[in-house]
Amino acid sequence: MEMYPNLILYLWDPSKYIKILFIIEFNRRGLPITFLYSDEEMNEANKYKGRVFINMELTNKEFIIYHENATTNKEENYKTGYGFFTKKSADAYIKHKKQQKDTSATLFCSDIRLFTDMTASEFLHHNILRDISDLPPIEVAHEHGRGKNYIRDMNLQQDWIGFVNADYGLFKFKLKTKVFNNDSPQYEYLDGDIILQAWAPVLSTETRLYICPKHKKKAFYNVEKYTNMLQTFNRFLRPYDMSKVKLKDIGIPLAGTVHDIWKHFLPDNLIGMDAVLETYILYDYLCLYKDEVSSADLILIISDITQTCLEPGNINNIRAYLNNNANLNKIIEGRKRFHDSFMHRLDYYSQITDKIMCSIYKPVR
Numbered sequence: 001m002e003m004y005p006n007l008i009l010y011l012w013d014p015s016k017y018i019k020i021l022f023i024i025e026f027n028r029r030g031l032p033i034t035f036l037y038s039d040e041e042m043n044e045a046n047k048y049k050g051r052v053f054i055n056m057e058l059t060n061k062e063f064i065i066y067h068e069n070a071t072t073n074k075e076e077n078y079k080t081g082y083g084f085f086t087k088k089s090a091d092a093y094i095k096h097k098k099q100q101k102d103t104s105a106t107l108f109c110s111d112i113r114l115f116t117d118m119t120a121s122e123f124l125h126h127n128i129l130r131d132i133s134d135l136p137p138i139e140v141a142h143e144h145g146r147g148k149n150y151i152r153d154m155n156l157q158q159d160w161i162g163f164v165n166a167d168y169g170l171f172k173f174k175l176k177t178k179v180f181n182n183d184s185p186q187y188e189y190l191d192g193d194i195i196l197q198a199w200a201p202v203l204s205t206e207t208r209l210y211i212c213p214k215h216k217k218k219a220f221y222n223v224e225k226y227t228n229m230l231q232t233f234n235r236f237l238r239p240y241d242m243s244k245v246k247l248k249d250i251g252i253p254l255a256g257t258v259h260d261i262w263k264h265f266l267p268d269n270l271i272g273m274d275a276v277l278e279t280y281i282l283y284d285y286l287c288l289y290k291d292e293v294s295s296a297d298l299i300l301i302i303s304d305i306t307q308t309c310l311e312p313g314n315i316n317n318i319r320a321y322l323n324n325n326a327n328l329n330k331i332i333e334g335r336k337r338f339h340d341s342f343m344h345r346l347d348y349y350s351q352i353t354d355k356i357m358c359s360i361y362k363p364v365r
Contacts, residue, residue: 001048006104010053010093014083015074020045022067024052029060035071055083057092090163108166110157150176158190161211169211175223176205191219194226196233198277205230233273243271247295250276252283254295261298264332265306278302296328303331 001007011021019037023045026033058066066082069075077083096102153172161169173194175187192211200206205227243259250258261279262271282301286293 001051008051008053010056012055012083012085012089014077015070017070021052021054024048025054025063028053029063031060031064034064034067053096055089056096057089058082085160087163090160093164105167106164107168107170108161108164109170110160111172112153112157150174154189161190167213169209171209171211172206173209174206175221175226185222185224186220187223188218188220191215191217196277198274198281200274202238203234205234238273240272241268242273242276243268245276247279250280252279254293254298256295261295261302264299265302296326299328300326300331 001009009021019035020041022035023033023037023041027045027049055063055066062082065080066077069077069080069082097106154174157169157171161171169190169192171190171192173192190209190211192209192215195208195210197204197207207230243257243262245258247254247256247258247261258271258276258279259268262275266275279298282298283293286297286301290297
C-alpha cells in the first residue's frame with residue numbers, strides 16, 4: 001500500500017486475521033478497539049486511513065461478531081456466512097463506489113478455497129450458510145465431492161467479476177483432467193493470461209489467471225494439455241538446478257548468478273524455478289519505483305519477505321529494501337533463521353509433504 005498510494009482495499013474472508021487491517025477497520029467504523037495493540041501498530045494503521053474496508057456490508061454488530069470469530073472460533077463464521085463474498089457484498093461495494101463517485105478501475109482478486117474441508121462441506125450441504133442463494137445461477141447447496149468443488153469455485157469467480165463490474169481480475173485457476181473434461185476436452189472459461197506460481201505445492205496444477213479488457217470474453221482451454229504441461233513443469237523444470245544460471249541469461253540485467261541472490265536463503269538443490277519465478281516477480285516490483293535495481297535490493301526484499309513469514313506479527317525492521325543506505329551484510333547477519341524460509345513459502349497444506357519430497361530431489365544438471 002505504500003508503493004500504491006491510490007490503492008483502496010475491499011476485503012472479504014471468513015477467517016483471515018491481520019491486526020493492522022482490523023485496527024484500520026475499527027477506526028473507520030468508529031468502534032472502540034477491543035484488542036491489544038502497540039503505538040507503532042496504531043501509527044502504521046493511521047497511514048492507511050480510508051483505504052481499507054473489511055466486509056463492508058456487515059453492520060457494526062455483525063462485524064464485532066465476525067471479528068471475534070476470526071480471532072477465536074473461525075468455524076462460527078462458516079455457520080453465519082460472515083466474511084464470505086456474496087451478491088450482497090458486491091451490491092454494497094457497487095453502491096459505495098457510486099456514492100463516492102469513484103470511477104477508478106476495479107481489480108478483483110480471488111484466492112478462493114471454500115468448503116474444501118469436511119466441516120465446511122457439511123455446512124454447505126445442510127444449507128446452513130446464508131446468502132448463498134444470492135449467487136444465481138450457481139447451485140451450491142447440495143454438491144458433493146472435491147471435483148464439483150473445483151468447478152463450483154471456478155464458476156463463482158466467473159460470476160463475481162461480473163457482480164462487481166471489475167475491469168481486471170486475478171483468479172485462482174485449476175483444471176483437473178478427470179473433473180473438467182468428462183464431456184469435452186475443451187473447457188470454456190474467461191479468457192486471460194495463465195501465470196505460474198512460485199512455491200506452489202510440488203504436485204500442484206494450480207496457476208493464476210489474469211484478466212484485463214484486452215482479452216476476449218471467453219476462451220476454450222484444452223484440459224489435458226494444461227494438466228500435462230503443469231505436470232512436466234513440476235516434475236522436470238521446478239527441481240532443475242538453476243543456481244549457476246546467470247541472471248542476464250534469464251532476462252534480468254544484473255551481474256552474477258541466481259545462486260548469488262539465493263545463497264543466503266536456500267541450499268543449492270532448492271534453487272530452482274521457484275526461486276527464479278520469485279526473483280522475476282520481485283525484480284519487476286522493484287523496477288516500479290527505482291530507476292536502478294541492484295542485486296542487493298533483491299536480496300534485501302527477499303530477506304524482508306522471509307523475515308515477515310517467520311515473524312508475521314513483527315513489523316519492525318522488515319522494510320530494509322526501502323532504505324537506500326541499508327547495510328546488507330549487517331542485516332543478513334542479524335537474521336539467523338533462514339533455514340526455515342522454504343517451509344514458510346509453501347502452501348499451507350503441503351508444508352510437511354513438500355519438504356520431504358524436495359529434500360530427496362536430485363538436482364538436474
